[in-house]
Amino acid sequence: MNNPVSLPLDSLHKEMGGHITDFHGFLLPVRFSSITAERQSVRDCAGLFDISHMGRFVIKGKGAAAAVNHLVTSNLLAVSPGKALYGILSNPSGGAIDDIMAYRFSDDRVDLVVNASNREADKKWIEEHLPKGVSLEDLSPGHVGFALQGPKSAEIVALVESGAPELSRRGALLLPVSGGDILISRTGYTGEDGWEFFGPAEQVSRIYRQICSVGAPFGLKPCGLGARDLLRLEMGYPLYGQELTPETTPFDAGLGFAVSSKKGDFIGRNLLLDEQGNPIHYEDHRLLVGFSVQGRGIPRTDCAISSASTGKVTGTVTSGGYSPAAGGGFGLAYVDRPFAEDFALGAPAYVRIHDQSLPIVFRTRPFVQGGLI
Numbered sequence: 387m388n389n390p391v392s393l394p395l396d397s398l399h400k401e402m403g404g405h406i407t408d409f410h411g412f413l414l415p416v417r418f419s420s421i422t423a424e425r426q427s428v429r430d431c432a433g434l435f436d437i438s439h440m441g442r443f444v445i446k447g448k449g450a451a452a453a454v455n456h457l458v459t460s461n462l463l464a465v466s467p468g469k470a471l472y473g474i475l476s477n478p479s480g481g482a483i484d485d486i487m488a489y490r491f492s493d494d495r496v497d498l499v500v501n502a503s504n505r506e507a508d509k510k511w512i513e514e515h516l517p518k519g520v521s522l523e524d525l526s527p528g529h530v531g532f533a534l535q536g537p538k539s540a541e542i543v544a545l546v547e548s549g550a551p552e553l554s555r556r557g558a559l560l561l562p563v564s565g566g567d568i569l570i571s572r573t574g575y576t577g578e579d580g581w582e583f584f585g586p587a588e589q590v591s592r593i594y595r596q597i598c599s600v601g602a603p604f605g606l607k608p609c610g611l612g613a614r615d616l617l618r619l620e621m622g623y624p625l626y627g628q629e630l631t632p633e634t635t636p637f638d639a640g641l642g643f644a645v646s647s648k649k650g651d652f653i654g655r656n657l658l659l660d661e662q663g664n665p666i667h668y669e670d671h672r673l674l675v676g677f678s679v680q681g682r683g684i685p686r687t688d689c690a691i692s693s694a695s696t697g698k699v700t701g702t703v704t705s706g707g708y709s710p711a712a713g714g715g716f717g718l719a720y721v722d723r724p725f726a727e728d729f730a731l732g733a734p735a736y737v738r739i740h741d742q743s744l745p746i747v748f749r750t751r752p753f754v755q756g757g758l759i
Contacts, residue, residue, distance in 0.1 A: 388411065390408040390411050390412060390413050391411060391412050391413065391439075392413050393412060393413060393414070393436065393438040393439065393530070394438060394528075394530050394587040394591055395436050395438060395530060395532075395591060395594060396413055398591075398594075398595070399414075399415045399418075399436065399608070402418055402608055403418055403419075404417070404418050404608070404610065405417050405418070405610070407611070409439065409502070409611055410439065410502045410503040411502075412438075412439035412502060414436060414439060414610070414611055415436065415608070415610040415611065416610045416611045416612050417609075417610040417611075417612045417613065418607065418608045418609065418610055419607065421610070421612035421613050421616060422616075423607070424607055424608075424609040424610065424612070424613035425609075425613045425616050425617055425709075427536070427605060427606070427607040427609065428535050428536045428576055428578060428609060428613065428617055429536070429537075429578065429617075429711075430536070430537070430605065431536050431537065431538040431604050431605035431606060432534060432535065432536030432537070432538040432539045432542055432580075432601055432604060432605065432606040432607075433534075433535050433536055433576075433606065433607050433608070433609035433613065434532060434533070434534055434535075434594070434597060434598060434601065434606060434607070434608050434609060435532060435533040435534075435535065435609050435610075435613075435614055436530075436531075436532055436594075437531040437532055437533050437582070438529065438530045438531045438532070439502035439531075440499055440500065440501065440502050440505075440526075440531055440584075441498075441499065441500040441501070441502060441504075441505035441508065441509070441524070441526045442497065442498070442499055442500075442524075442525045442526050442529060442531070442569065442584050443497070443498040443500065443508075443509065443512070443522050443523065443524055443525070443526075444495065444496075444497050444498075444522070444523045444525060445495070445496045445497075445498065445512070445516070445520060445521070445522055446494060446495050446520070446521055446523065447494060447516075447519045447520035447521055448493075448494055448519055448520070449493065449494070449517065449519070449520060450493070450494050450495055450496050450520050451463060451490050451492070451493050451494070451495075451496050452493070453515075453516050453517055453520045454488055454496045454498070455649065455652065456515070456651065456652050456653065457475055457476075457511075457512060457515055457652065457653060458471075458473035458474060458475055458476070458486070458488060458652065459473050459474040459476050459636055459644050459645045459646065459652065459654070459658065460472065460473035460474070460488075460644045460645070460646055461646035461648065461649040462488050462490055462496065463649065464646070464648075464649070465490055466490075467490055467491055467492055468490075468491065468557060468558055468559060469489075469490060469556055469557060469558065470487055470488065470489045470556045470557070470558045470571050470572075470573050471487070471488045471489075471490065471556070472485070472486075472487055472488075472573075472644055473485070473486060473488055473644055474486075474630075474636050474641065474644055474645075475500075475508060475511070475512075476635075476636075476652070476653050476654035476658070477632055477653065477654060478653060478654055478657075479632075479635075479654060479657055480635040480636075480654035480657040480658040480661065481631065481632040481633050481634060481635055481654070482626070482630040482631060482632060482634055482635070482636065482639075483504070483507070483508065483511055483632060484500055484501055484504040484507075484508050484626060484630075485501070485624065485626055485630055485641075485644075486498050486499060486500050486501075486508075487499045487571070487573060489558040489569065489571060491558070491560060497558075497569055498512075499531075499569075499582075499584065501626045501627075503626070503627060504626065505524075505526060509522060509524055515653070525566065525584075528586065528587050529584060529585060529586060529587060529590070530583075530584070530585065530586075530587045530590035530591050530594065531582065531583065531584040531590070532582070532583055532590070532593075532594050532597075533574065533575065533580060533581070533582045534580050534581045534582075534583075534597060534601075534606075535574050535575075535576045535578045535579070535580035535617075536576075536578050536579070536580060536606070537578060537579060538601075538604045538605070538606070539578070539579055539580045539581060540579060541604065542597060542600060542601040542604055542606060543581050543597070545600045546593060546596045546597055546600060547561075547570065547593065550570050550572070550581055553570070553571070553572040553581075554572070555572055555573075555579075556571075556572060556573055557571065557572050558570065558571040558572070559571075561585075563585060563586060563589045564586070564588075564589065565586040565588070565589070566585060566586050567585060568583055568584065568585030568586070568589060568590060568593075569582070569583070569584040569585060570582070570583055575614065575617070575618050575623060576614070576617040576618065576621065577617070577620070577621040577623075577752060577754070578617075615705075615707070616707050616709060619705050619706075619707050619709075619716075619717070619718070619753075620709055620711065620712055620752060620753050620754045621751070621752040621753070621754070622640075622676055622718065622751025622752045622753060624639050624640075624641065624674070624718075625704075625705060628687065628704045628705050628718075629674055629704050629705065629718055629720075634671075634720075635654075635657075635658060635661060635671070636658065637658065637661050637662060637665075637671075638671050638672065638673060638674060638720070639674045640673070640674050640751070642662065645658055645659075645662065647659055647662065665723075668723070669723050669724060670723075671723055672701065672720035672721055672722055672723060672726075673720065673721060673723050673726040674704070674718055674719070674720055675701075675718070675719055675720075675721055675726055675729060675730070675748060676716070676717070676718055676748070676749040676750065676751045676753060677691075677716065677717060677718075677719060677729075677735075677737070677746040677747060677748060677749055678712065678713045678714065678715065678716040678746065678747055678749050678753070679714060679715035679716065679737060679739075679744050679745075679746055680744065680745040680746060680747060681715075681744050681745065682714075682715075683715050683737070683739040683742065683744045684706060684707065684708045684715045684739070685703045685706030685707075685715055685716070685717040685719075685737050685739060685746075686703065686706045686739075687703055687704060687705060687706065688702060688703060689702070689703040689706065689717075689737050689738055689739055690702060690703075690737070690738040691703065691719050691721055691735055691736070691737055691738075691746070692735060692736050692737075692738065692743070693725060693733065693734075693735055694733070694734035694735055694736055694745070695733065695734065700721050700722045700725040700735070701719045701720055701721030701722060701725070702719060702720055703717050703718070703719045703737065704717075704718050704719060704720060705717055705718045706718075709753070709754070711753075711754045712753035712754055713753075715739075715744075716749065716753055717737075719737075729748050730748050732747075732748070
């Protein structure tokens with residue numbers, strides 16, 4: 387087994403008191419103080435996350451945007467240059483190879499940010515499906531990425547990079563620097579306003595340190611993977627490997643907005659549009675639902691969901707946690723499609739936590755309000 391990779395900000399994280407863990411082969415902080423304190427900082431003011439483990443590809447060549455558009459479920463050609471788009475990299479069955487962010491800079495250049503665990507598989511899949519004259523460059527090694535998130539993030543980033551606050555929501559730009567360029571975007575994975583920076587380690591590490599310094603008076607905290615996971619779960623956002631897999635489609639996961647029926651052919655299109663138009667034909671697919679626990683209990687991945695009326699196990703928790711803002715214990719679960727409709731209408735159900743069966747109720751997503759949903 388390979389040793390986990392130490393990323394460029396690792397020594398700084400240790401100086402800052404970060405508790406380091408192995409995450410998909412990369413050493414990253416799971417927390418600096420407490421997960422709840424870091425989560426609160428992001429909701430109230432701002433938090434800073436190291437996301438250097440994520441992959442960054444550049445797709446170049448004549449027709450690069452059209453080539454990427456054939457690989458993803460959303461319509462990249464419908465967004466203007468300088469905009470980011472969320473989409474699913476789909477397989478022929480409509481399942482999710484990965485969920486990605488695509489940044490269209492021109493017809494001939496698209497940048498992609500992909501999940502760390504899927505980087506090599508994504509690279510291979512994309513390269514196999516690119517037309518002649520279009521190439522993929524993997525900028526991930528030696529690069530740093532970080533996300534600044536929270537309602538105070540605009541004020542903080544304005545003190546460091548003057549052009550960034552001018553970006554509209556889901557805007558993106560390339561900042562030329564020594565050794566390449568820095569991708570700056572305004573998206574996020576928390577439901578709050580925020581920015582992402584990806585680029586050569588030396589330059590982006592310097593910006594990270596500057597933001598730590600100027601952000602401190604605003605209440606900014608360095609944040610770890612634990613707070614990031616809780617924040618995305620409060621918003622009901624999927625996590626690849628839990629809510630998204632090669633066997634689950636965007637419609638299964640409640641991501642129908644990321645499937646464009648108006649654009650031309652893309653991989654998996656026919657099956658996805660059939661599922662959209664004829665869901666009764668897909669009753670063997672489970673649907674993702676949100677729920678909250680009635681009583682004291684924190685659901686975790688793989689806890690069983692059962693129908694209160696029949697006692698039959700009808701689903702499995704994919705992600706769970708505890709958040710006072712979300713009402714206590716809460717989570718996401720895949721449940722049998724017929725039961726999903728009954729559950730949404732109020733059918734009683736239970737979640738099995740350790741040796742107890744606790745009642746749960748259906749919740750629409752997001753679980754918390756506010757921020758930029």
